[in-house]
Amino acid sequence: xxxxxxxxxxxxxxxxxxxxxxxxxxxxxxxxxxxxxxxxxxxxxxxxxxxxxxxxxxxxxxxxxxxxxxxxxxxxxxxxxxxxxxxxxxxxxxxxxxxxxxxxxxxxxxxxxxxxxxxxxxxxxxxxxxxxxxxxxxxxxxxxxxxxxxxxxxxxxxxxxxxxxxxxxxxxxxxxxxxxxxxxxxxxxxxxxxxxxxxxxxxxxxxxxxxxxxxxxxxxxxxxxxxxxxxxxxxxxxxxxxxxxxxxxxxxxxxxxxxxxxxxxxxxxxxxxxxxxxxxxxxxxxxxxx
Amino acid sequence: xxxxxxxxxxxxxxxxxxxxxxxxxxxxxxxxxxxxxxxxxxxxxxxxxxxxxxxxxxxxxxxxxxxxxxxxxxxxxxxxxxxxxxxxxxxxxxxxxxxxxxxxxxxxxxxxxxxxxxxxxxxxxxxxxxxxxxxxxxxxxxxxxxxxxxxxxxxxxxxxxxxxxxxxxxxxxxxxxxxxxxxxxxxxxxxxxxxxxxxxxxxxxxxxxxxxxxxxxxxxxxxxxxxxxxxxxxxxxxxxxxxxxxxxxxxx
Amino acid sequence: xxxxxxxxxxxxxxxxxxxxxxxxxxxxxxxxxxxxxxxxxxxxxxxxxxxxxxxxxxxxxxxxxxxxxxxxxxxxxxxxxxxxxxxxxxxxxxxxxxxxxxxxxxxxxxxxxxxxxxxxxxxxxxxxxxxxxxxxxxxxxxxxxxxxxxxxxxxxxxxxxxxxxxxxxxxxxxxxxxxxxxxxxxxxxxxxxxxxxxxxxxxxxxxxxxxxxxxxxxxxxxxxxxxxxxxxxxxxxxxxxxxxxxxxxxxxxxxxxxxxxxxxxxxxxxxxxxxxxxxxxxxxxxxxxxxxx
Ligand SMILES: Nc1ncnc2c1ncn2[C@@H]1O[C@H](COP(=O)(O)OP(=O)(O)OP(=O)(O)O)[C@@H](O)[C@H]1O
Ligand SMILES: [Mg+2]
Numbered sequence: 050x051x052x053x054x055x056x057x058x059x060x061x062x063x064x065x066x067x068x069x070x071x072x073x074x075x076x077x078x079x080x081x082x083x084x085x086x087x088x089x090x091x092x093x094x095x096x097x098x099x100x101x102x103x104x105x106x107x108x109x110x111x112x113x114x115x116x117x118x119x120x121x122x123x124x125x126x127x128x129x130x131x132x133x134x135x136x137x138x139x140x141x142x143x144x145x146x147x148x149x150x151x152x153x154x155x156x157x158x159x160x161x162x163x164x165x166x167x168x169x170x171x172x173x174x175x176x177x178x179x180x181x182x183x184x185x186x187x188x189x190x191x192x193x194x195x196x197x198x199x200x201x202x203x204x205x206x207x208x209x210x211x212x213x214x215x216x217x218x219x220x221x222x223x224x225x226x227x228x229x230x231x232x233x234x235x236x237x238x239x240x241x242x243x244x245x246x247x248x249x250x251x252x253x254x255x256x257x258x259x260x261x262x263x264x265x266x267x268x269x270x271x272x273x274x275x276x277x278x279x280x281x282x283x284x285x286x287x288x289x290x291x292x293x294x295x296x297x298x299x300x301x302x303x304x305x306x307x308x309x310x311x312x313x314x315x316x317x318x319x320x321x322x323x324x325x326x327x328x329x330x331x332x333x334x335x336x337x338x339x
Numbered sequence: 340x341x342x343x344x345x346x347x348x349x350x351x352x353x354x355x356x357x358x359x360x361x362x363x364x365x366x367x368x369x370x371x372x373x374x375x376x377x378x379x380x381x382x383x384x385x386x387x388x389x390x391x392x393x394x395x396x397x398x399x400x401x402x403x404x405x406x407x408x409x410x411x412x413x414x415x416x417x418x419x420x421x422x423x424x425x426x427x428x429x430x431x432x433x434x435x436x437x438x439x440x441x442x443x444x445x446x447x448x449x450x451x452x453x454x455x456x457x458x459x460x461x462x463x464x465x466x467x468x469x470x471x472x473x474x475x476x477x478x479x480x481x482x483x484x485x486x487x488x489x490x491x492x493x494x495x496x497x498x499x500x501x502x503x504x505x506x507x508x509x510x511x512x513x514x515x516x517x518x519x520x521x522x523x524x525x526x527x528x529x530x531x532x533x534x535x536x537x538x539x540x541x542x543x544x545x546x547x548x549x550x551x552x553x554x555x556x557x558x559x560x561x562x563x564x565x566x567x568x569x570x571x572x573x574x575x576x577x578x579x580x581x582x583x584x585x586x587x588x589x590x591x
Numbered sequence: 592x593x594x595x596x597x598x599x600x601x602x603x604x605x606x607x608x609x610x611x612x613x614x615x616x617x618x619x620x621x622x623x624x625x626x627x628x629x630x631x632x633x634x635x636x637x638x639x640x641x642x643x644x645x646x647x648x649x650x651x652x653x654x655x656x657x658x659x660x661x662x663x664x665x666x667x668x669x670x671x672x673x674x675x676x677x678x679x680x681x682x683x684x685x686x687x688x689x690x691x692x693x694x695x696x697x698x699x700x701x702x703x704x705x706x707x708x709x710x711x712x713x714x715x716x717x718x719x720x721x722x723x724x725x726x727x728x729x730x731x732x733x734x735x736x737x738x739x740x741x742x743x744x745x746x747x748x749x750x751x752x753x754x755x756x757x758x759x760x761x762x763x764x765x766x767x768x769x770x771x772x773x774x775x776x777x778x779x780x781x782x783x784x785x786x787x788x789x790x791x792x793x794x795x796x797x798x799x800x801x802x803x804x805x806x807x808x809x810x811x812x813x814x815x816x817x818x819x820x821x822x823x824x825x826x827x828x829x830x831x832x833x834x835x836x837x838x839x840x841x842x843x844x845x846x847x848x849x850x851x852x853x854x855x856x857x858x859x860x861x862x863x864x865x866x867x868x869x870x871x872x873x874x875x876x877x878x879x880x881x882x883x884x
Contacts, residue, residue: 086676088683136872142676143623144871147816150625150809151867158860166853222352268805272687275680283674310695317688320681321669328673390760414766422764428757430821431750438747439754440765446747447767449775463747506765 053183058301060184064259066297067197071252072270073277073293074204074286075245081221081284082241083134085145089152090274091267093246094253096156097122098262101254102169111171119250125156126246127239135238153268161264169262171254193255200251201290204244208286213240221284269313273300276316280323340366340401340541342387342418342510347396349382356382358565359396364558366510366541369532371552371573373545374562375586380545381423383562384512387543388420389413400510415442417509421516423545425495427502429488433479436487436498437470438463440505473501476531478524493519500528510541517548529555553577561585597722599838601794604729605787607830610814611736612783617812618820619744620776621756623675626666626682627811629689630659630781632803634788636693636700639709639798648712652789659785660778667777672770678777686805693800705799709792729790733827736783740823743779752776756821806860810837813863816870819877828879836862 072090079087097118104121105114129152137145178185208214217237249267256266277296281288296319300312307315343363349356356379364370372380385391387398389410398406405413414420428436438444444466445451446459474480477497482490487498496519503511517525525548532555536542546552552559553573561569561576563585569576576582609627616622634655641651666685670678693700700706713724743749754762755769762769792798810833818829840862844855870877 086680133868133872143621144875146623146676146679147812148868148871150812151864151871154806154809154860154864155868156864158857158864162854162857162861272684275684279677279680310691314688314691317684320684324669324673324677324681328677388764390763409768410760410763411766411768414764420764422761426758426761426764428754428761430757431753435750436754439750439762439767442766444747447751447772449743449748449779452743452746452748459747502761502765 051183054305055302056182056184058304059298060186060190062298062301063294064190064194064197064297065301066294067194067201068252068255068259068293069270069273069277069297070201070290070293071197071248071255072267072274073281073289073296074201075248075252076274076278077281077284077286077289078204078208078241078245078248080278081286082217082237083130083145084224085142085149086275086278087245088146088149088271089129089156090245090249091269091271092153092156093122093126093249093267094256094270095160095262095264095267096125097250097253098257098266099160099164099169100250101257102171102262105171111173114171115251115254118254119247122250122253123243123246126242126249130238130242134242157264157268166264169257171258171262173258189258193259197251197255200248204248205287205290207240207244213237217241272313272320273297273316276320276323279320282329340509340539341399342366342541342543343399344383344387345397345399347383347386347398348394349379349386349391350394355565357386357393360562360565360567361396362560362567362570364541364543364560366539368557369536369542369544369555371544371546371556371559372562373547373549373552373559373576377564378562378585379565380562381514384420384514384543384545388418388512414506414508417507418512419503419506419508419510420512421499421503421514423514423518425492425499427487427490427495427498429486431487432484433487433490433498434467434470434474434483437473437501437505438466440502441466441469442506470505473505476527477501478527491519493521493524496520497524497528504535508540510543511535513542513544513546515545515547517546517551525551549577594719594722597719597726599834601722601726601729603830603834604726604733605791605794606811606814606833607733607827608729608736608787608790609784609811610818610826610830610833611733611740612780612787613811613815614818614820614823614826615740615743615783616776616780618815618822618825619749619756620752620773621675622671622773622777622780623679624682624777624780625679625805625808626684626686626689627784627808628803628805629682629686630662630784631788631791631807632689632693633659633662634785635792635798635803636706636788637785638789639706639792640699642710642793643706643708648710648793652786655789656782656786659788660782663778663781664774667774671773671777683805686803686808690800690803693803700800703800705797706792707797709796709798711793711796725794729794732786732790736786737823737827739779739783740826744823748772748775753821806863809863809867813866813870816875817866817878819879820875822877825877825879829877832878 072094075090076087100121101114101118104117105111108114133148133152134145173189176188178187208217213236220237253267273296277293278289280292296316300315303315304312341363345361347357347360360383374380382391386393389408393406397404400416400418428439444462445455446463451459474483479494479497490498500516516528532542544552556573559573559576560567561582568585569579569582613624613627616624637658638651638655641654666681670681694702711725712728713721716724751767752772755772759769814829814833815826817832819825840859844850
């Protein structure tokens with residue numbers, strides 16, 4: 050492959066990787082603190098994309114659309130915690146896992162009931178692609194990459210630089226110990242679900258901006274998101290972000306070899322390889338067995 | 340036959356819970372392991388029985404290093420353990436809980452179910468007889484058909500002991516066998532343990548009921564904050580200043 | 592009317608077989624298989640492709656079950672010694688990938704156009720009698736599945752898998768290794784699922800990738816959960832309830848003319864989603880069970 054093609058693929062891969070990183074971060078946060086793989090993450094993203102399109106149509110501004118999508122999805126995530134996931138405390142992870150699948154279906158069906166299956170899209174001002182060393186970059190892609198990167202950094206900053214983030218990590222490391230030392234679970238969980246919602250929302254809007262908005266868009270990103278979360282080490286959000294970006298790059302760069310259809314198969318293969326070789330993830334610590 | 344730990348260390352997220360512990364326990368010498376709450380006794384049990392990997396050090400059974408073996412393999416080798424908080428199979432009956440502990444049931448392989456049903460049935464009869472005897476001994480016959488999850492805490496404690504005994508162990512680690520068990524039964528269990536011990540089964544027992552343990556044990560080991568701080572006969576150990584201070588000083 | 596009942600019975604019987612497979616895996620052993628539809632598809636495609644190459648029915652049904660079980664093997668080996676949720680993630684992913692493979696490997700599967708003209712056993716008997724005979728075949732397979740479950744569950748092996756469901760560490764503490772038993776159960780369940788796939792393919796005589804969507808997996812899940820996980824009758828009762836629900840929603844469409852066909856599909860999905868949430872929240876023991884899990 051020529052250098053220009055390679056560069057183009059790398060740019061596309063980086064953007065795809067940032068998207069997967071957002072979804073993977075949402076999954077990983079939930080994995081780390083609430084301790085189950087949240088299968089509704091993808092449909093949070095779908096919801097955000099639809100909310101964004103609707104809000105943009107209503108206000109006429111892309112920025113307002115995106116902002117309302119983030120607010121609404123964060124609200125949705127918090128509501129799903131309060132109404133559903135909160136009630137599973139002390140039960141095995143099977144229950145919230147199944148409920149998250151149910152929630153995914155419920156969200157998607159409510160969307161399709163009212164909006165149908167037609168594809169929608171954001172209105173994006175058309176602009177010329179910038180050509181740089183043979184790689185064509187759309188301005189919108191730069192915006193996408195920038196916004197995703199800023200969001201990822203912001204979430205990690207909350208996690209690592211604020212008191213509530215520190216408490217969140219304490220709960221992630223050792224829930225019993227954290228409970229014993231009197232960490233107030235409620236504030237932690239509400240912040241957690243706000244972050245999960247915000248991450249998914251930015252990811253969903255970005256995904257919608259990049260292509261089109263369809264009901265299955267988020268569900269289709271679930272597999273790479275899970276792969277990123279596992280690859281990065283269960284309960285290691287930074288790892289999930291790095292793994293997500295790497296996954297996007299690998300998927301894109303392998304396109305000439307495996308073709309477009311089997312792109313997602315790459316995440317599956319990497320997922321399996323991780324489980325076989327390093328179940329604790331590339332960057333994770335071993336999980337104590339009790 | 341003996342069980343030894345040598346230089347075992349175990350930390351949880353920077354907190355050193357077992358700190359360079361070494362000792363050897365002879366099967367012939369019933370041994371107790373005591374120490375205040377949080378001293379690391381249960382964690383040490385988990386390391387010995389293979390439920391927690393040690394950060395450093397090794398575990399020897401009968402002269403062989405066993406720390407690379409899985410928990411199941413160690414149990415098959417003859418090291419049984421009970422859990423401090425009983426972990427019964429809650430949806431199985433009490434009798435089934437005991438049956439699950441029995442070793443060498445070919446019926447646990449689907450192949451044998453299909454091809455050697457006669458052997459399976461015959462072995463099952465033997466196991467059921469043993470389980471019923473165990474139920475009788477533990478005073479659980481009356482609840483044999485009930486779901487184990489429905490038992491009281493004390494009864495679950497007994498079931499835990501029974502299930503471990505069903506594995507025909509050569510060495511048993513008991514984690515607070517008397518907690519929640521009524522005094523009459525404690526004496527009963529004591530007698531049973533003594534009998535087994537005389538027949539050659541090794542015991543290492545963690546127990547907070549010191550008088551009961553002192554009656555039983557030939558030797559006591561004392562842990563405090565992850566370290567082994569004393570060992571000797573019960574009389575020696577209980578008179579030891581460091582031990583008394585550890586207990587009075589309280590936990591971590 | 593009779594034709595309709597036969598059709599409903601056949602489909603319900605196939606669901607029952609699927610539910611029996613999942614009940615063995617999840618209900619009795621605690622395995623979270625989110626890829627039911629994948630093993631179902633393996634069974635369907637295997638038997639369809641073999642039948643079209645002239646392999647006798649008996650053999651292609653058997654091959655469907657065996658191949659589905661063989662597909663389960665590597666997945667099980669990789670995941671079953673790890674945390675429970677890894678199996679869930681991997682099977683879910685496997686189902687997605689398998690669908691991609693079916694769509695894109697046209698030389699084998701005919702891609703999105705699907706495979707038409709799969710022969711149906713007993714079709715020589717005419718529509719009514721043939722349909723009836725096929726129903727009998729499905730019910731016989733279901734009963735075989737029930738009897739297999741009953742015998743397995745009542746055996747020492749069954750005792751062990753239920754112990755695993757309750758507490759894996761305690762199973763280890765008595766010297767048994769959970770991973771081996773879980774693998775066996777996973778494969779047996781997948782075999783039943785594959786058999787159901789074969790029955791489905793030969794019944795419909797046409798299969799295509801869009802019949803094997805993830806939603807189907809969760810139809811089976813809701814059947815097992817409604818009926819009561821870990822009880823033999825639960826799978827059957829759950830499958831009956833599921834069939835009733837799916838058929839009922841079709842009738843509902845007739846009395847609600849302002850709801851379009853597409854919207855009805857959304858409503859059905861919404862109902863499944865809501866049931867998954869509500870049952871796990873409020874009745875994890877199923878509709879009829881008393882004992883909390
Ligand atoms: N899985 C774990 N993760 C983190 N910390 C742990 C874990 N298990 C035990 N600990 C900590 O290790 C220390 C020792 O615990 P351990 O259960 O071994 O004590 P113990 O001597 O058995 O106490 P007790 O008499 O109360 O049973 C405690 O501070 C406990 O909080
Ligand atoms: Mg203890």
